Every structure is written in C-alpha cells, then in structure tokens.
Amino acid sequence: EAQVTQNPRYLITVTGKKLTVTCSQNMNHEYMSWYRQDPGLGLRQIYYSMNVEVTDKGDVPEGYKVSRKEKRNFPLILESPSPNQTSLYFCASSGRGRGTEAFFGQGTRLTVV
Amino acid sequence: DAKTTQPTSMDCAEGRAANLPCNHSTISGNEYVYWYRQIHSQGPQYIIHGLKNNETNEMASLIITEDRKSSTLILPHATLRDTAVYYCIVRVGGSGAGSYQLTFGKGTKLSVIP
Numbered sequence: 001e002a003q004v005t006q007n008p009r010y011l012i013t014v015t016g017k018k019l020t021v022t023c024s025q026n027m028n029h030e031y032m033s034w035y036r037q038d039p040g041l042g043l044r045q046i047y048y049s050m051n052v053e054v055t056d057k058g059d060v061p062e063g064y065k066v067s068r069k070e071k072r073n074f075p076l077i078l079e080s081p082s083p084n085q086t087s088l089y090f091c092a093s094s095g096r097g098r099g100t101e102a103f104f105g106q107g108t109r110l111t112v113v
Numbered sequence: 114d115a116k117t118t119q120p121t122s123m124d125c126a127e128g129r130a131a132n133l134p135c136n137h138s139t140i141s142g143n144e145y146v147y148w149y150r151q152i153h154s155q156g157p158q159y160i161i162h163g164l165k166n167n168e169t170n171e172m173a174s175l176i177i178t179e180d181r182k183s184s185t186l187i188l189p190h191a192t193l194r195d196t197a198v199y200y201c202i203v204r205v206g207g208s209g210a211g212s213y214q215l216t217f218g219k220g221t222k223l224s225v226i227p
Binding site: 050 | 157162213219
C-alpha cells in the first residue's frame, strides 16, 4: 500500500531537548516536504526536498533542520525546541511529472513545554 | 501561484450532492486546479485535479469554467464521512520546484447533516 509514515504520532517534550520526527515513503517519490498546521494559520510549508541531498526552505523554516540522505526518508529535526513549535506536523511526498498528487502522512502532534 | 477564494463553510444534507465553489481568477495557462480535503486532524487527502476539462473519478467531479477562472467540486452523494475541510489549490505544471508545491488557504468547512 502506498503510504507516508511519520513517527511518532504524538510527542511531548521540554524546551531545548533535541528531537527528530521521522518520515518515510514507499513510493519512490522524488519530492518530499514538511508542513506545520496551527489554528487560524492553516498549513504552512517548513522545508522541502526535490531529491536526495537537495533541500530548500519553505515558508517557515526557522528553528528546523532537515536532511535527505536516502530517497525514502526525510526527517525533521528540532535542535532546540521552543513552545512556539507546538503544532501538528505533516510530511508529504509526490512524484515527478505533470498533475501528480501528493500523499500526506497521518501527522505528528508535538507539544513543547 | 494564483490565489484561490472559497466560502468559509457550507452545509449539505446527507445523500445530496455537495457543490463546493472556488474562484481562481488570476490562474495562468499552465496552472492546474487541485482539490484536497482534511478530515478532522488527519493528513490532507488528494481528491481530484484538472487543467481545462471537467474531470471525474470515484470520489468526485471537477467542473472548470471555460475561462478557467472558477471551478466547482461536486461530491455526488454526500455522506457523514465527507464532513471535512476542502482545499482548492492552484498549482503550476512542469517539473520545477513550484510544480510540486501546494499552498493551502483556509478552505471550506463542509458539514454533512443527517
């Protein structure tokens, strides 16, 4: 089954403690991205990757890092989380070509206290 | 990417067709119209997309006006499980970075009423 898998689904952490949210896709997609969703602000893109070792900033990249060492994985790293990074996070992937659809993970609800 | 305008919310009776409008008056020739929905706090789900012609799949139909400045997503027989936020997104075609990016607006909250 084609899917994007994020882990963990829920995470409560403390300010400043480094964490990684993993994302993996099984569709051999070139493009992967991370979004955060906050009430009243909708879905905003954090980072994206066009292919292995190619990443770029989205609309709200501050406080986040990503890496793309393998095609299937695109982890989101918070080196020093702060309470304003409390949010619902989604990973997405899509293939190359006109009119391709994006597949989204189930989401990671992060709370930073 | 072109900006889209959608109503904030709509109600639809269960079993009836739900017609969700979207305005994209600044759409350019190489931009596609995509529809996604998000049920509660799940990941957005792709529904359908089109360029010029009307499209239909197992989930919905997409009607795009001849001037491409607006479109309507039709769920032919809405069920309670179709209650969700529906996003209309205009997305450029091609193979560059912009062709992959999805810019989400506020969407339309559709409530299907029993």
